[in-house]
Amino acid sequence: MDLRRLTRGYRRSIVAAAALSLLGTLLALAQPLLAREAVDSAAAGRLPWPLIGTLIALFAAQAAALALARWVQAHTGETMTRDLRRHITGHLLRVRLSALDGGRIGDLIARACGDTAAVKTLIAQSLGTGLAGAIGLVAAIGVLAWLDRWLLGAVVVLFGGSFAALLAVVRRVRTESRAAQTAEGVLLADLERALGGIRLVRACRAEAVEAGRLDSSARGAYLANLRMAGMVALSGPANDLAVSGAFLAVLLVGASRVSSGAITLGELVAFTLAMTYLAAPIYEIFQAVSAVQQGTGALQRISEVLALPVERDRPVAVVRVAGTPRRSGPVLEFRDVWFGYDPARPVLRGVGFTIPARGQTALVGPSGAGKSTIFALAERFYEPDHGAILLHGRESRFTSYARHRTAIGLVEQDCPLLAGTLRDNLLYGAAPVTDGEIRRVLAMTGLHRMIEALPAGLDTPVGDHGRRLSGGQRQRVAIARCLLARPDLILLDEPTAHLDPDSEHALTATLNEVAAVCALVVIAHRFSTVRAADRILVVDEGRIRADGTHDTLLRTDPYYRRMANPTPPQTFPRYA
Numbered sequence: 001m002d003l004r005r006l007t008r009g010y011r012r013s014i015v016a017a018a019a020l021s022l023l024g025t026l027l028a029l030a031q032p033l034l035a036r037e038a039v040d041s042a043a044a045g046r047l048p049w050p051l052i053g054t055l056i057a058l059f060a061a062q063a064a065a066l067a068l069a070r071w072v073q074a075h076t077g078e079t080m081t082r083d084l085r086r087h088i089t090g091h092l093l094r095v096r097l098s099a100l101d102g103g104r105i106g107d108l109i110a111r112a113c114g115d116t117a118a119v120k121t122l123i124a125q126s127l128g129t130g131l132a133g134a135i136g137l138v139a140a141i142g143v144l145a146w147l148d149r150w151l152l153g154a155v156v157v158l159f160g161g162s163f164a165a166l167l168a169v170v171r172r173v174r175t176e177s178r179a180a181q182t183a184e185g186v187l188l189a190d191l192e193r194a195l196g197g198i199r200l201v202r203a204c205r206a207e208a209v210e211a212g213r214l215d216s217s218a219r220g221a222y223l224a225n226l227r228m229a230g231m232v233a234l235s236g237p238a239n240d241l242a243v244s245g246a247f248l249a250v251l252l253v254g255a256s257r258v259s260s261g262a263i264t265l266g267e268l269v270a271f272t273l274a275m276t277y278l279a280a281p282i283y284e285i286f287q288a289v290s291a292v293q294q295g296t297g298a299l300q301r302i303s304e305v306l307a308l309p310v311e312r313d314r315p316v317a318v319v320r321v322a323g324t325p326r327r328s329g330p331v332l333e334f335r336d337v338w339f340g341y342d343p344a345r346p347v348l349r350g351v352g353f354t355i356p357a358r359g360q361t362a363l364v365g366p367s368g369a370g371k372s373t374i375f376a377l378a379e380r381f382y383e384p385d386h387g388a389i390l391l392h393g394r395e396s397r398f399t400s401y402a403r404h405r406t407a408i409g410l411v412e413q414d415c416p417l418l419a420g421t422l423r424d425n426l427l428y429g430a431a432p433v434t435d436g437e438i439r440r441v442l443a444m445t446g447l448h449r450m451i452e453a454l455p456a457g458l459d460t461p462v463g464d465h466g467r468r469l470s471g472g473q474r475q476r477v478a479i480a481r482c483l484l485a486r487p488d489l490i491l492l493d494e495p496t497a498h499l500d501p502d503s504e505h506a507l508t509a510t511l512n513e514v515a516a517v518c519a520l521v522v523i524a525h526r527f528s529t530v531r532a533a534d535r536i537l538v539v540d541e542g543r544i545r546a547d548g549t550h551d552t553l554l555r556t557d558p559y560y561r562r563m564a565n566p567t568p569p570q571t572f573p574r575y576a
């Protein structure tokens with residue numbers, strides 16, 4: 001993303017703002033010429049009322065043009081910021097999870113909010129005004145040269161020096177601006193880390209550690225902003241000094257030229273009036289250049305986000321060649337799938353299995369074996385490094401992400417819910433459902449009694465990440481949401497982990513019911529859940545070690561045998 005691409009689609013508004021600013025400047029520049037006539041007439045003892053009337057009209061027209069220019073600029077700045085935010089947030093929601101794994105969410109939020117605001121300043125303050133300022137400067141110099149070249153010489157010497165100094169300052173502003181934005185990103189990411197894990201922070205009495213960490217990131221932003229403010233502050237008085245010096249010089253040189261008869265008093269007054277209009281474009285150009293420097297730092301950070309790879313469906317032509325999905329046969333198939341979060345260190349090593357269209361399959365295996373990773377690949381959060389995943393007999397990479405995920409429902413281990421009401425969470429991503437269907441699913445998942453007991457029922461807020469619900473309630477809401485979406489295949493990561501024996505029993509009966517109408521794959525550590533499965537896959541070190549029914553595996557697989565008959569000290573069973 002660069003300035004050229006950023007301004008595409010808004011150039012008309014920018015030019016309109018510049019044209020209005022320029023009109024304001026030109027109306028201002030006409031004033032000294034009329035003032036010269038008016039002062040010379042007044043000096044001759046005649047008050048030129050028509051001239052004075054025209055001057056007043058010019059003042060009013062100038063004010064109106066400049067006010068309108070500012071409004072158009074502000075409007076353009078706000079529109080661009082809104083569109084840029086829409087673009088960046090839309091992009092972030094489609095970024096590949098592999099690209100997000102290494103980044104910090106708080107920093108991404110800072111880029112989507114803070115950096116886009118900095119770009120707004122760039123647009124609102126610079127493009128239109130800078131353009132108009134540059135043209136206004138040339139016009140003002142033209143008028144001054146026409147009024148008196150000698151006086152203009154004095155002005156150029158004084159303003160020229162200060163302008164060169166200002167440009168040097170502006171260059172440093174860019175570096176410091178980028179440093180400040182980066183430091184603010186770190187601060188937001190640290191704050192998000194601390195608030196996201198606030199219970200852990202409290203339980204570990206780590207408030208002071210986190211406060212120190214936040215303090216040091218806040219200090220980074222503070223120092224960079226301070227350095228930038230220092231430079232901008234220095235440049236202001238330097239500019240003022242140059243303006244006052246130039247006025248003094250003009251008055252001194254001008255007075256001697258009036259007394260020698262080289263120019264009239266009216267011409268001197270006109271010159272000093274025109275000079276006031278020289279200061280405005282110079283200030284506008286300075287503001288514009290420094291806003292461009294600050295905005296370019298922010299634009300760079302936004303470009304980095306927009307460069308993150310996104311999930312993109314294959315072109316329709318390629319997808320058509322891949323054939324149509326088969327409804328008969330297995331719903332999901334893994335064919336020799338290899339995958340590593342870091343491709344050099346594979347987590348899955350040649351995983352292969354098929355999931356029939358009905359029935360329950362359990363995935364068991366030691367912690368870290370790769371079970372959740374199999375789910376992540378089945379859901380296409382990541383693509384395999386080698387091998388293929390087939391949905392209804394068709395390679396999943398030829399299916400759109402939306403269609404693929406409509407067919408597969410996932411309930412993850414920590415059952416994340418979103419801030420909102422129970423209803424929002426139950427219907428999140430679901431096709432339109434009837435109240436009867438909601439009631440049926442609530443009864444299946446044992447949520448109906450809990451919801452009946454709530455005064456606001458389904459409209460009860462669940463809090464951030466569903467924190468106002470218990471772990472078991474969260475889990476059941478997540479399962480109910482999944483059932484309401486009516487997928488062909490449901491993936492449940494440890495669905496009974498948070499349940500008491502009664503609820504576990506009830507859920508196992510529900511899962512048996514569900515498995516009669518669609519395919520169900522369950523990651524389970526509890527033997528009671530595994531027993532209910534029609535088929536069990538044993539995963540170990542990224543491979544399917546064994547595959548069969550409960551009875552077969554009891555006879556053939558040592559890990560499964562130990563899982564079925566645990567001996568007390570062996571909490572984490574391993575292969576012999």
Ligand SMILES: Nc1ncnc2c1ncn2[C@@H]1O[C@H](COP(=O)(O)OP(=O)(O)OP(=O)(O)O)[C@@H](O)[C@H]1O
Pocket residue numbers: 101341342347365366367368369370371372373374
């Ligand atoms: N997003 C990730 N980035 C990098 N490595 C990861 C990521 N997620 C998991 N891993 C690694 O992949 C390996 C397999 O993890 P996975 O979560 O699939 O295991 P699991 O069998 O589901 O374990 P558990 O039963 O404890 O949930 C682990 O070594 C883990 O550290």
